[in-house]
Amino acid sequence: MELSVTQFVTIDGVYQAPGGPEEDPSGGFAHGGWSAPFGDDAFGEFMVSVFDRVDAFLLGRRTYEIFASYWPKNNPPGHPIANKLNDLPKYVPTSTLDTADWSGTELLRGDLVKEVTDLKARPGRELQVHGSGALIHSLLAANLVDTLNILTFPVILGTGKRLFPENAHPTAFTVTETRVTPKGVVIATYRKQGDPTYGTVGAD
Numbered sequence: 001m002e003l004s005v006t007q008f009v010t011i012d013g014v015y016q017a018p019g020g021p022e023e024d025p026s027g028g029f030a031h032g033g034w035s036a037p038f039g040d041d042a043f044g045e046f047m048v049s050v051f052d053r054v055d056a057f058l059l060g061r062r063t064y065e066i067f068a069s070y071w072p073k074n075n076p077p078g079h080p081i082a083n084k085l086n087d088l089p090k091y092v093p094t095s096t097l098d099t100a101d102w103s104g105t106e107l108l109r110g111d112l113v114k115e116v117t118d119l120k121a122r123p124g125r126e127l128q129v130h131g132s133g134a135l136i137h138s139l140l141a142a143n144l145v146d147t148l149n150i151l152t153f154p155v156i157l158g159t160g161k162r163l164f165p166e167n168a169h170p171t172a173f174t175v176t177e178t179r180v181t182p183k184g185v186v187i188a189t190y191r192k193q194g195d196p197t198y199g200t201v202g203a204d
Contacts, residue, residue, distance in 0.1 A: 001125060003116065003147075004129070005145050007131070008153060009163050010155050017034075018153075019035065040182050052080070054127075058129050062134075068101070091108055133161055141169055146191065150188050154186075172196045177189040
């Protein structure tokens with residue numbers, strides 16, 4: 001399986017608590033729910049297209065707990081996102097969770113790089129990461145991400161957790177898709193190409 005990351009960010013790169021004020025107020029973050037005003041049909045259609053490609057999920061502990069508290073209770077027949085989240089395997093790297101009651105969940109206790117490398121070696125289409133910012137930091141540092149779906153919302157917050165840390169592995173990507181929703185969300189899909197190349201501006 002290929003590992004894909006789908007993440008909502010602000011113009012200044014904040015990913016913290018897009019879904020609601022109480023989602024993650026850590027560090028005194030006071031802007032939770034910043035993505036809500038920008039939802040529209042085009043945004044929803046893109047997210048459904050992402051979930052159409054998934055065969056398993058890789059979720060950070062905090063995102064897993066948020067999802068597990070909501071999606072099992074909101075799973076109408078034929079729902080293109082809820083049904084996938086509830087029915088497909090979910091893998092959670094953690095050293096703090098003792099049990100996981102959401103059906104289809106497996107807790108990963110071993111070395112993250114080895115565990116994820118082994119998951120990627122399994123047959124299937126996409127192993128998808130949603131939310132899970134701290135986990136994404138580790139995956140980027142280990143050069144394990146194949147595709148990035150970055151949804152940039154037209155807002156600057158000034159504070160909050162940033163998506164790209166300083167220890168991300170230097171990586172070049174190819175832009176495979178771009179679109180702008182009617183409410184101004186810039187959606188871009190990047191596929192990993194390899195190491196960056198370098199040059200001098202203006203050189204022949």
